[in-house]
Amino acid sequence: MGENSKTSGENGEKLTKEFFELIGWKGAVKGVSVKCCNSEHECKTHGNDYVYIYDNFLHENRTDVVFVSCKNSKDGYPKATKSLQNLFKKHLNELEKIADCSKFDHDIDKMVHNQEVRKNKNYIGLLIWTHGNSESLHKDIKTELKNIQLNLTSKIPLYFVDMSRFSFIVDALTHLQYENASDEYNFYYPKLGDIISSEDKRYGKKLPIELLVSDLIPIRIEKGENISLHLYANQDFSEENLKKLCSLALDFAGDWVQNISIKFRTYHPANDIQIKDSVLMTFNNNVNIDVSSFNKNSLNLLEKK
Structure with missing residues (x-):
């Protein structure tokens, strides 16, 4: 079970790496660990699968700092709607905690200022959730997720890319x-x-x-x-x-x-x-x-x- 989970995670990171090449997100930093700064998180560290910093020309004077969490379900998403919703909430809550603490991390702040960033810095969380079921690559799961209660408290915007959009x-x-x-x-x-x-x-x-x-x-x-x-x-x-x-x-x-x-x-x-x-x-x-x-x-x- 542990080996399958490891392989699935590695596949997710590999898919995301190649995906970033396609969309021009070259130079994303892989495997960035940060200290937890919130006692309610019940953990000492958080792990960004990737951190990517770029100037967003859709906005005036804005640099985006993106905290990326990659998830991969080896055999496809859960078939039961409730199971799908629960797993999505788990992944998104994890991303929220990662983004909250990463925003205030000294090493990430240093990483940001090593670049020529623009006047406005915008911190973002991005969940990329892929899977390995070739028969449902284009199945849109948004309709099954739209009515769930997320209970998010972060002010950092969170974005989601599922296998269909991917x-x-x-x-x-x-x-x-x-x-x-x-x-x-x-x-x-x-x-x-x-x-x-x-x-x-x-x-x-x-x-x-x-x-x-x-x-x-x-x-x-x-x-x-x-x-x-x-x-x-x-x-x-x-x-x-x-x-x-x-x-x-x-x-x-x-x-x-x-x-x-x-x-x-x-x-x-x-x-x-x-x-x-x-x-x-x-x-x-x-x-x-x-x-x-x-x-x-x-x-x-x-x-x-």
Whole structure:
């Protein structure tokens, strides 16, 4: 039992390490132990699986300090909803304690100040909970978790990436790299409300925490003189979803965009083409918009121009 638990934990850390490479979180520090500074925690130390520090260009003058806890369930998540909820609460409560004490740890503070951090430091807890059941990689468990009582007391925001979101991001970015192997690409940082300083670049190699937990990944691709915007959506194709994403893409796009590509989880090039063409006709603009799926199969040959 102990050996299986160790192997499962090592698999979780390995998955997270490779995941960080994909999303640009290179240089995350592994295995950071901190002293407990809260007598109610009933332990002397806490262990961060990873600590990652980066400038978040979705916000003006902000550096994020992320305390990461990796969990991995070897055979999949518990099938019973109550068991799933209880295990999730256990993992999240553990992360809350780790983040609470890590924020005040001297060694982590030293680690932060060794970098050129921005004016505002934002401390974050991130739970990445993966599993090894290949038949349920895309099962969304959020509906089973949304009504539970967490009883969290920390003021530090906690974020959660389950296997479904993990798989979406891996599938999308693997597809991106395959389709654009010779082109320069960056994550695009959309201007949302009053965030993003005019002095900041609107694109870069690191996926910010807000986009990490989003169902939409915006990508800026340069191919010679041509610059395009690609939106990877964790959604199935539908008329309503396409309308929303077209509006959003055009809102994101400035004068720099000549082409927009919207990638759905599912899209049938033969069965869905009439709906697609009908929607695209309603958007009178000078930007070319194409629609496809990032889950490749032989039907994708129908998308060839």
